[in-house]
Amino acid sequence: MRLEYVTIFPDYFAPIHLSLVGKAIETGLLSVAVHDLRDWTHDVHRSVDDTPFGGGAGMVMKPGPWGEALDDLFGPGAPQPTTGPPQRSCLILTSPSGLPFTQSHAVDLATYDRLVFACGRYEGIDARVAEHAASLTEVRELSLGDYVLNGGEVAALAMTEAIVRLLPGVIGNPESLTEESHSGDYQRLLEYPVYTKPAEWRGLAVPEVLLSGHHAKIAQWRRQQAEELTRARRPDLLA
Ligand code: JD8
Secondary structure, three states: OEEEEEEOOHHHHHHHHOHHHHHHHHOOOOEEEEEEHHHHOOOOOOOOEEOOOOOOOOOEEOHHHHHHHHHHHHOOOOOOOOOOOOOOEEEEEEEEEEEEOOHHHHHHHOOOOEEEEEEOOOOOEOOHHHHHHOOOOEEEEEEOOOOOOOOOHHHHHHHHHHHHOOOOOOOOOOHHHHOOOOOHHHOOOOOOOOOOOOOEEOOEEOOHHHHOOOHHHHHHHHHHHHHHHHHHHOHHHHO
């Protein structure tokens, strides 16, 4: 898979070379490129923002630099693999007004060959950019959650981790993927509580059933715990 990011803060993506994603890059499962939006500006100030039409606080990201960037990344001049089937690409606009990013988006996007994350700042990107981008490639506007961040980079990093860990060969034991919250049989349930040694810690004991070796009872207990926790904290998932 190829991951690309367009941002005015390229250093935000330095952590991408750490841990799981970093190893996936080292092993060649993943290639990554971070693009500085200002490389597609032409004025001495390399400006990327301007005042909003209709007034209001803050600044809006200009369509010009984004349009040129997306033309270079997706347009007819964009690098295309010469051999093999056509690449499945998607442009992900991270935005507080996007569709909620969920595990099912992660699972679906993990099947793509190329993902490009457009990371906005200020009050957001001129809305015509998404319209233009849809003439070049598939576009998904996705939100990390119902809270306001100052830009799209953190959301792009979080979505990256959720997607890359699903790529074959990235996670050591793929079995652990099926047991997770929001995926496999735990599609609609939160995680059950987990424990490790020592069995007694500061006067707190591990639930007996987990020390019993009785796999069926352990699986039943874990299911009950996951359902109880979900009922208490995320009844919306059960509905
Ligand atoms: C992209 C600019 C900042 C947002 C004025 C603060 C995602 N779950 C999420 N929360 N916030 C974002 C997000 C915020 C962004 C941009 C994503 C580009 N901002 C703006 C509107 C209010 N400022 C996000 N994914």
